[in-house]
Amino acid sequence: MKDELLIKFLLKETSPEEDLEVHNWLKQSPDNTKKLAQFKIIWESSKTLALQHPIDEEAAWNRFKELRDQEVKQPLPNDNDEPPIKVDEPPIKVLATPKTNTTTQWLKVAASVIISFGLLLGIYWYTIAPKHPYFNTIEWVATTATLTDTLPDGTGITLNKHSKITFQEKLFGWKRQVKMTGEVFFDVASNASKPFEVQTDNLTIRVLGTSFNVRSNPKATEVIVETGAVQVSRDDVIVKLKPDEKAIARTGLTTIEQRKQTDKLYDYYRTKQFKLDNTPLWRFVEVLNEAYSVKIVIGDPAIGNLPISTIFDNDSLNTILDTLCSMLQLHVVKNGKTITIKK
Template identity: 40%
Template sequence: MKTEHNPHIDELLVKSMLDEASFAEQIEIKQWLLDDDDNQQYFEHFELIWAESKRFARVSTVDENAAWERFKARTRTSEPEHDIIPLHVRPVFRILRMVAMVLLTAGVGWLSYLVSTRNAAPEMLTVSSGAQPLTDTLPDGSIVTLNRKSSITYPHDFKGNTRPVKLTGEAFFDVQPDKSKPFLISVKDVTVKVVGTSFNVKDNAKKTEVIVETGVVEVSSAGEKVRITPREEATVIKESAQIEKRTTADEFHNYYRTRRLFCDGTPLWRLVEILNEAYDADIVIGNARLWEEPINTTFDQNSLDSILGVISETLSLKVEHHHGQIILK
């Protein structure tokens, strides 16, 4: 067999035998098998060795530690002997010799490998939205929509008793129900726990805000917990770490998913706040009397200039542009 020893391939084959090879590693093994007929023969021998070693290991009563100590003692006291090496080793003897080598190292080698792989941190994936919102499907089928300049980190597979993710920025979650495996979102010092529901999480320098659309959500911070239901929101103020619970005043948290702004008696200051976020603008109200003026209309995928035009006509105000800043007065 012409195939040269390749430690990397051996490691992949071991992971495959243990059913722990990732999808990418399985593809690499398949490609390696297709590259050369000798690789297929090597794989068959490897598979045979693996099967034989497992069978022998079940009946073996050898004390590996004691055998190792006896081996070291012999190497310290005995003179080296001159072995006669046959020119042609029969395949069956070569395979049996390899089986014996596997058995000899099983007590240390395989155990160390299994312990290291079991304790290794799971492979983590990070998805970032950049300049535009982005939708991603998680390993359990849950769907997350990231707002601009946001990111989410989660394991390649949800193998434990929970489904942990880490959020930076803002995202809307539509979580697949699974009562046996709660969905946990970490946002700095705030934890959001759900089973199957839809909700929005927004984090900035001053606060973390959670708004529920369906189901029940538990928000916890600094030992305090609250449960919120549809059209309720929980806000964690960073300075005090206290959780404030109240009824949701509007539906502006949906703007980055629907590009729709529904105003029902919305004060101008609140609309300006959302416009600055949605369009990355710098809009200020230059006249105090306009601060609480109500807006009653719906903006559906409108441009910023179009929205400002409607505001100007509705409230009879002027829109001025000054060095990148937009002033309403």
């Protein structure tokens, strides 16, 4: 897309055919929309600079006409006249006839802007860029409740309680970068030219477009892939994951474990459901302790592997425990903050 046409478009000087051409170009790629937005900011900056140092063309033109008329009114010398005394005067700079076409004037300004792009780029970085969302590190924090939002690149995120992420995408960078702690589900917007990268304390996860869950704590980082493919790396160790696979990087070790993900309990904080499909009781108790911030213990090891197949949809802890006791013929004993499940 030619810069001249974008200038005309910003000035609303384009014809219907040119408008259609620009709109079709914008639809081709999100990068084109970014380019127009950035071009508009630079364009507005150039106009501001021009207004700060205006050239009074009308005054210059009137001055030129005044000097010209003075020259015409002076009589031509006769042969008998004494030669005129020469007086050294500064040369008169003849100004070009000012243009009245606004578009032409601004096109000339635009040409100057393009030639001086390096200078304007410096102004852009130091005055405009800090206010632009793509040049700031944006932060999301979930405290006592989950948080769902969308990153500026279109990636959907869901943060579990007590989780935090920061996002940055540089204008001329080659990647989109997230740093996180806690647990976050990502539904990454596809962009082949800018990979999406998640960094935890001990792991780097890189994708183009996919959905996956990352859980990071001081003991380990766990990555579970829901759709697409994910590359997980730490130092020189690289693991590639497919759907329903997970990687575990434990603190203090250099290896990365890779295994199948056997249940859907990891997404309870996002879906508000506990999906159980022959899930052992010990595993469900582990997730309940995390979800409800309680301490549930299994009083008899023999019941720890009892399978459960059902779905709890946004139910209270008491409802879940009552249902488990009915299904598995168990009973619950509460002692202070400890809940014990027994035969």
